[in-house]
Amino acid sequence: MNCESFDDAVLDLLYGEGDSAVAAEARRHVSSCARCKKVYETLDLARQEVQLEELPVPSGLESRILTAAALARPPRLGLWSAIDRFISVAGALAMRPQVAMGALLVLMCGSSLLLLRARPAGPGSVVVTERGAPGAEGAVAAAPTVAVAADRRGTPETYADRAADKWKGDGKADVAPPSAAPPAATAMAGAAAASAAPSDAQVPALTIPEAVASDPTFAAAMEDYRAKRFENALRTFDVVESGGGEAAATAALYAARSLRFGKGCSAALVRYETIPTKYPGTPSAQEAMWDAAACHRELGGTDQARQLYQALRKTPASRDRAEAALAELERGRASGGPGQARHAAPAKAKRSSDINNGF
């Protein structure tokens, strides 16, 4: 090392940064060069002399910052950032020919389904309730999400209003119905997927304990859930569940629901089915069984759904609802499949024969 390269490395040597081999070389150079030794010692001396005393943080500053932070808006992806990100991702995907071919295939399948669904259905099939949709603070999805199935004879508003009236008539007006169904639920409804039992609205809502609802992390997750940011909600509910405690069971249920509305029933089923094992005897375990049954029905697994309803029937609080669900299941089977077909996800190949038979 010469004096010029030593000058470049002297501050790294002084502060213990940079490459260790260079530092070792610089140290060797210092021991043999009087000029560089003086440079190093001068800087080292200066560094020791100008040590600044650490000022104490004023008392109360930390609490003031935390209070101000709590009042400030929570971390949320900005609108423009979200739009930017969406455009960049969509643009990158759109450039792939496979995506174009896939889109064409989906278009063809969708138009075929529209032709199938255009056939008239019974009047009882037009209102679909979907439990588990985002609801009001402190109450879990007690309100049915109203969607309109493939009945072309009426207007959507007519059926929506009718369902809303039914809702009020059930004495649940204290819990406002959600303004919109999650995207996945809407899509399922649009495809004539009615996954929940008709008697859902009569079942008391799962009330979130105040201690759980007031947990800031849980509240943030619920906010994401209601805003249909299911991916964020899932992640945060998982964090809450991993923390254990009173909120764990409720968080596990909502994590499963986030997965269901975000990625569909097939992705959520495993989660639903582990909740009764992990949190036996809790209201969340019961709700998970209801949701799992609905998912099984949606995916065509009527036997699994029946087993769950039968298990739920053993609980006094759920008996009437479970019997109603079982009766509905049997009616669907006895009528040769139309009811079941309307509840089934059209994308499932194994359900396609039922759909064709029913329509």
Place this chain on the structure above:
Amino acid sequence: MANDDLPDEALMRRYQAGDAAAFATLMRRHIGRLYNFIARHTGNRATAEDLAQEVFLRVVERAADFKHEARFTTWLYTIARNQCIDHLRKASLRRHPSLDDGGPGDEHAPLRDRLENQSAGNSGERVAMDHEVKDRIIASLAKLPDEQREVFLLREVSNLPFLEIAQVTGVPENTVKSRMRYALERLREGLGDYGDRGDHDESDGEGLGMHPCKIVGSWKGSG
């Protein structure tokens, strides 16, 4: 894993996911150095208190925009530096009292007061010498060009490595090192008399000398 054991970036991820406790951990971890950096940069403790609070509020407001492409401290001190620059620009026509000029009613008594208490049994001459050394350091720091002062403070007070300082200040790393070297040399010059006095005590005149900081250290230790 407990928040205290997590690195800054993992805490930021938790906070972005809605964990308010992660923010509290981050804030407590960095408030000391951040406050000191701002206080030394602006030369005013009350201003430093306000600006430190403002910096963390910016962190809250922009948390969703933090992309984890850089270290959290780089982002934090970039915000803090911008806050300081804005403040100094606005206050360029006003004059603030010196950081260590705490008046009689100043509840945050400057270091010299604490040293006076600690050194009650020591000679008045040494206490007076220590006061003058500190005044000179503060005065020399205030005289440094802004770009040298901020590099010096980011390295010595905030303990950021040179590479990170380069990212915070937006200049090449070699430029940062040059500024640091100039800053050290100028600050050393500001203490010239005391350094020289110490050097004269050494027999060969070339050694490190009994410079004032070492004197302070020795009697602090004995007190």
